[in-house]
Amino acid sequence: MMERKRKTADELRSARWFGPDDLRSFGHRSRMMQMGYSAGDYIGKPIIGILNTWSDLNPCHAHFKDRVHDVKRGIAQAGGFAVELPSISVDETFTKPTSMLYRNLLAMEAEEQIRCHPLDGVVLMGGCDKSTPALVMGALSAGVPMIYLPAGPMLRGHHAGKILGSGSDAWKYWDERRAGNISDSEWLGIEGGIARSFGTCMTMGTASTMTAIVDAMGLTLPGASSIPAADSGHIRMSSECGRRIVEMVWEDLRPDRIVTEASIRNAAIVAMATGCSTNAVIHLLAIARRANIPLSLDDLDALGRTTPLIANIRPSGKDYLMEDFFYAGGLRALMLQLEDRLNRSALTVTGRSLGETLEGAAVYNDDVIRPLSNPVYPEGSLAVLRGNLCPDGAVIKPAACDPKFWQHEGPALVFDSYPEMKAAIDDEALDVTPDTVLVLRNAGPKGGPGMPEWGMLPIPKALIKQGHRDMLRISDARMSGTSYGACVLHVVPESYVGGPLALLRTGDIVRMDLPRRRLDMLVAEEELAARRASLAPPAPKFGRGFGWMFSQHVMQADKGCDFDYLEAGFGPTVGEPDIF
Known part of the structure; x- marks a missing residue:
């Protein structure tokens, strides 16, 4: 790999704030003195922003209050100057109606925090589901050197x-x-x-899925996503993030050199092999779009058909959790199994290729990390369906549902809202059989609002008491990455904007054919046309604030649910204003 010219101190981005002998820079230096800093503390050194998503209401990030000091220590050791910038904490537990409503807000905040401050590089501290894609999306668009610090999974319950x-x-x-x-x-x-320490869910839910994706993309220290949050190795990794980002600034190792078509494909392959969350689809599409890299649902389905699931981790696997995955060798060991399918030349934040970072990796338990010859499931984690119910796509996780539903036909039981569904589902007199197809609509990006994790509809109480634990369920919502079952999600277009799901009625026959990747309602086109003509426009969900902006500009799930005005590109290519 050709060595690039290292930056000099006067080429640092922060030098624009502090270097000139003019009134504005006088003001900047004066205010640094006001905070107790001398010129020798920061002049001529890379200024590293630490975007910290810690909060008192985010159990996944509870340790970030301490870890930020470990990052600062590493930055200082490498000769940089650390500044912590608190960012909104979009936790999955307490944020209602869904943290997905605020993923784009965090992405915008991250981009603007980086763009408007004198930062030469950034460490992104995240982990809980939406924080990973949000921070990466924002930092990609800002374009300065960045490294991602994953929160790590909690201990086994x-x-x-x-x-x-x-x-x-x-x-x-x-x-x-x-x-x-x-x-x-x-x-x-x-x-x-069930939750014994700080850290993210220790199943292969959305949190571990997304940190594994970013790890495979080359944006973390190699294998960092596998380290449990409570392990002392997590502290050491945090300090190393601080040291490495300083070097990345001098090397001018920006994200456009790392996030490429090759690294996105690597990440998608690894995601399929881990038994990833269905949410990975939306976030991968959004990240790729920010990087101006073509990626579609069909691309992901094609990879899903050819990539075996080899991580035996719940919920797609049967026996193990993320702590076991770490002891078995972690993500580097899993990527070693996939080595022939990955682009080994893809660059990583280490300055080395992906192939080089896999040197020394080994599998220590081949029941946790299976060989390709003995997969948990012969195909990847996700499949994309199309049909007259979802012309632009829908997503299902085949390995996490009962195979008897892979080909299924039954009558729909349609709910127009979550409260309606919740009230009906515990009624033991509900007219429902194991063949019934439960349908929830008006739960998509605009209709939810924010596409809540309502897609794993509860099994009706009457069926639960009969011993049934799965049935076919369809919605334009998402579901938690820790969920399982025969759940068809992300139906596009969503019903709130007039998608075909809005035309379905209770009693209509629905057919799913997973091998053929089809999802259809068996209703005549003439009848559907008549129903479409009678649709009334829904009432707005918001009248003000971020919710209003979200509703006006969020795109559909097959486009990653990003905002339509956030054009793809890196740093100055998207028009960084001349602020001086």
């Missing part, structure tokens, strides 16, 4: 001698609770045992 996986086991035991099979004291024990 435990209760009554059983190992629990956050999210996945919550859904499982909640069904047993609804069926009357779990007592109050047992429920309390599960509640306290």
